[in-house]
Structure formats: C-alpha cells, structure tokens
Amino acid sequence: MLIALITYVVIGHYYFGHGLESPLPEDKRVLIRSIFYVLAIITFPIINLIRHIQLRLNQTMPGSKSAKSRYLMTVIVSMVLVEGVGVLGFVMFMLGDDFNTLHIFTGLSALGLYLYRPKQEEYQDIVNALTEHGNDF
Numbered sequence: 001m002l003i004a005l006i007t008y009v010v011i012g013h014y015y016f017g018h019g020l021e022s023p024l025p026e027d028k029r030v031l032i033r034s035i036f037y038v039l040a041i042i043t044f045p046i047i048n049l050i051r052h053i054q055l056r057l058n059q060t061m062p063g064s065k066s067a068k069s070r071y072l073m074t075v076i077v078s079m080v081l082v083e084g085v086g087v088l089g090f091v092m093f094m095l096g097d098d099f100n101t102l103h104i105f106t107g108l109s110a111l112g113l114y115l116y117r118p119k120q121e122e123y124q125d126i127v128n129a130l131t132e133h134g135n136d137f
Contacts, residue, residue: 001079001080001082001083001113002110002113004083004086005083005086005106005109005110005113008086008087008089008090008102008106009102009103009106011090012090012093012099012102013099023095023096023097024095024096029092029095029096029097032092032095033092033097033101036088036089036091036092036105039085039088040085040088040105040108043081043082043084043085043112044082044112044115046081047078047081047082047112047116048116050077050078050081051074051077051078051116054073054074054077055074055122055125055126058070058071058074058126058129059125059126059129059130060129060133062133067123067126067127067130068123070126071118071122071123071126074122075116075117075118078116079113079116082109082112082113082115082116083109083113084109085105085108085109085112086105086106086108086109086110088105089101089102089103089104089105089106089108089109090102090105090106092105
C-alpha cells in the first residue's frame with residue numbers, strides 16, 4: 001500500500017507535471033477539494049470503528065478460520081480504506097490542483113497506514129480469545 005502511495009506521487013511529478021492539459025475551473029476544484037477533505041476527515045474515525053468491530057468479531061465469532069486469516073482480513077480492510085484517501089489526492093491532482101494537495105492527501109494516507117498497521121498485541125488478543133473458546137488458532 002505504501003508503494004502505491006509513492007507511485008501516485010512519482011506519476012504526478014514525472015509523467016503529468018501539472019495534471020490535465022485543461023484543468024477544471026478553480027471554483028469547481030475548490031468545491032471538489034472541500035468535499036474530498038471532508039471525506040478524508042470522516043474516513044479515519046469510520047476506519048477506526050470498522051477495525052474495532054472487526055477485531056471484536058474476530059475474537060467472538062465461531063468458525064473454523066484461524067486467527068491469522070481473521071486478522072489478515074481486518075488489516076486488509078483497514079489498509080484498503082485508508083488507501084482511498086491517497087487516491088482522492090491523486091484525483092484532485094489530475095483535475096488540475098497543485099502538488100500541495102497531492103502531498104497532503106498522500107501524507108494523510110501514509111499516516112493512516114502507520115496508524116492501522118498490523119499490531120502484535122491485536123493478533124495475540126485474537127489468539128487468546130480463540131484459545132479460551134476452544135478454537136484452534
């Protein structure tokens with residue numbers, strides 16, 4: 001996921017320079033940018049909530065899936081959702097915004113990748129919960 005974020009910035013700097021040849025008018029870009037910022041701000045608490053719910057379900061749901069596969073799905077969902085914030089910055093750049101917007105959204109996405117990275121204690125909590133309930137991990 002981090003490589004994808006770096007790719008957005010590299011593509012923006014080397015291949016497109018300043019976005020599209022005929023960018024959107026400034027007033028439309030400001031509106032879209034504002035909507036994207038609101039989406040980015042809302043995305044982080046939503047990801048945190050979804051991750052929390054998934055971690056609790058991983059610990060309590062019966063089934064034959066291992067703790068590793070349960071936690072892997074939680075991490076994948078978190079990473080894909082936070083990657084979307086970086087995509088918003090790339091879209092804005094392609095619509096004619098400057099590099100600053102690209103870097104801000106990419107930086108926010110990188111921060112999210114750090115915040116929602118796999119954590120040993122979360123995995124261990126799932127293993128312990130499944131062991132207590134008699135499931136194999």
